[in-house]
Each structure stands twice: as C-alpha cells, then as structure tokens.
Amino acid sequence: MNVLQVAGVKLAGVRFALPKREVDNRETCQLLFGDKAESILKTSGILKRRVADKGETSLGLSCQAAEELLGTLAVDKTTIGGVVAVSFTPELAMPGNAQLAQARLGLGNDVAAIDLNHACAGYPYGLYVAASLVRDLQKPVLLLDGDVQTPYATMNTAAILGDAGSATLLVPDHDSGAWEFAFYTDGSRAGELKLDGKLVMDGFGVFRFVAIDVVKLIAGFMQGRKADLFVPHQANVYMARELARKLDLADRLAIIGDKYGNLASASVAVGLAEAMAGGFGGKALLAGFGGGLSAGVALIDV
Numbered sequence: 001m002n003v004l005q006v007a008g009v010k011l012a013g014v015r016f017a018l019p020k021r022e023v024d025n026r027e028t029c030q031l032l033f034g035d036k037a038e039s040i041l042k043t044s045g046i047l048k049r050r051v052a053d054k055g056e057t058s059l060g061l062s063c064q065a066a067e068e069l070l071g072t073l074a075v076d077k078t079t080i081g082g083v084v085a086v087s088f089t090p091e092l093a094m095p096g097n098a099q100l101a102q103a104r105l106g107l108g109n110d111v112a113a114i115d116l117n118h119a120c121a122g123y124p125y126g127l128y129v130a131a132s133l134v135r136d137l138q139k140p141v142l143l144l145d146g147d148v149q150t151p152y153a154t155m156n157t158a159a160i161l162g163d164a165g166s167a168t169l170l171v172p173d174h175d176s177g178a179w180e181f182a183f184y185t186d187g188s189r190a191g192e193l194k195l196d197g198k199l200v201m202d203g204f205g206v207f208r209f210v211a212i213d214v215v216k217l218i219a220g221f222m223q224g225r226k227a228d229l230f231v232p233h234q235a236n237v238y239m240a241r242e243l244a245r246k247l248d249l250a251d252r253l254a255i256i257g258d259k260y261g262n263l264a265s266a267s268v269a270v271g272l273a274e275a276m277a278g279g280f281g282g283k284a285l286l287a288g289f290g291g292g293l294s295a296g297v298a299l300i301d302v
Contacts, residue, residue, distance in 0.1 A: 045237025
C-alpha cells in the first residue's frame, strides 16, 4: 500500500448545497417496487432524497456552496491559488467545472483549475490534489465536489440516488501535521458501476467490493493510526453501517444518507460539514469508494 502525506495544510471550512426538492423515498419505493417497498426502504435506510430540478447542475450547487463558504470565512477571492472540481456529471463535457467555476466565482486568472472525473471515491482524491496545491502554492485552494446524477438513474438506482454540491477551503498552515492518503483502483471491474448513458450498477458486485476490497484497504491503512470520526461515502445507510462495524468504527460513524440519499462523492463532504457544524474537532477518517472501481481514504485533522 502506498501512503501519501501532505503537511502544512489546514481545513478552513466545508459547506454544501442541496436541491430544493425533497423526495419522500417511501413513495418512490412504493411506485417502483410495490409490495416490496418497505423491505427495500429498510434495507437501504434512505428515507428522503434531494433531487435536482431542470436547470440545477453540479456546477451551480457547488458554486452556491462556495459562495456561502467564502462569505462566511470572509475570504479575499484574489488570494485563492487554485480550484479543484470533482464530478462525473459536470455542467459541460468541456470545459470542466473547475474552469467554469473560476469565472462564476470571480477568481483570478492565475488560479490553477483542475478537474477530476471521479465518482464515489472522488472526495479523498480531490482533497489530496487540493492539499498538494496548497503546499506548493502557499495559497488557499478551493475544492468543489458535486454531482447531479438522478437524471441518469435506472430502476435499480432510482430509490437511492440524490444530488448535491459542496465546497471545501484548504489554507496553508505551517504548524499543521501531515495528512495521510491511500488509494485503490481496479479498472477491470468498471462494468460493476459505470455511467454509460444511464448509471449502470451491479449491486452485489459493489457490495462485494466494499465488503472485501474497501475493508482491506481501510484496515491496512489504519494500522497504527486512530480516528475520532469516520465519514464514509453513503452508498446506502446499511452498507455504511456494515463497513463501520467491520472496521470497529461504528461508534464514530457519521450518517447522512438517511435524509439525503446517495450523493456520490459529495456525501463525504456533506458528512464532514455536518460533523463540523456540530462542533467536531479531531482526527477524521474519510473514505470514498465505488465507480471505477476505485477507493480512496484520507486521515486529516479537523
């Protein structure tokens, strides 16, 4: 396992933005599955979802979160050195969300704009790239992570998917210790979760990936390390709880999927933001996993 480190970086804040439309998932399950609705609802643990209306995009939601974050922190936009955008549903195929966000947010022309076409594992990947930019530029860097994925749903994914955008600001801090990262990729299994016109998912294959490969990755990464909070990607609530149980992290698990649905990689940002809003401070273990198949973990100071 390759463990990467980035030192001298501080998490200044995280915000998220959700579509206005809230969906009662019981109604969705009854429409799709009839008599099996209650068992599906119980298995997924997703009670409500946020679903984008026409015109709501990953870029728009992420920029909304960014404006709120930068305003709250009173950040001078001219000081920002980079913007990293994670999305597999960008507003345009080209240019990417990072480039479009530079203009929409009014950032300087000297910013480094980097787009990552990543799905469920994207937040740890984006965090590593953004943290590396902060270290090298010695300037604040904005990480945007969001997807509007519900338009690509099929019958077996319609009852779990939600939409969201998020913004994370990282700043230089010479007193901060090293953040640590590790990644895993198996592109030979891409067919188990991919976007090919529609969001194609082999539910059993993804569950097997999480139960075996992701557990092995996180367990190996955490040897000799401790975390005060565990924020995993919320594929569904049942899967998140099972993962935490296998890793002996159930008492430190942050759950947000029950009220928002599967938000792709933004689910990690949303879980982290809610924990911080609740007063959390300490070591946070962040984990994303899914499409690719890919996984990423990060152990950071909050």
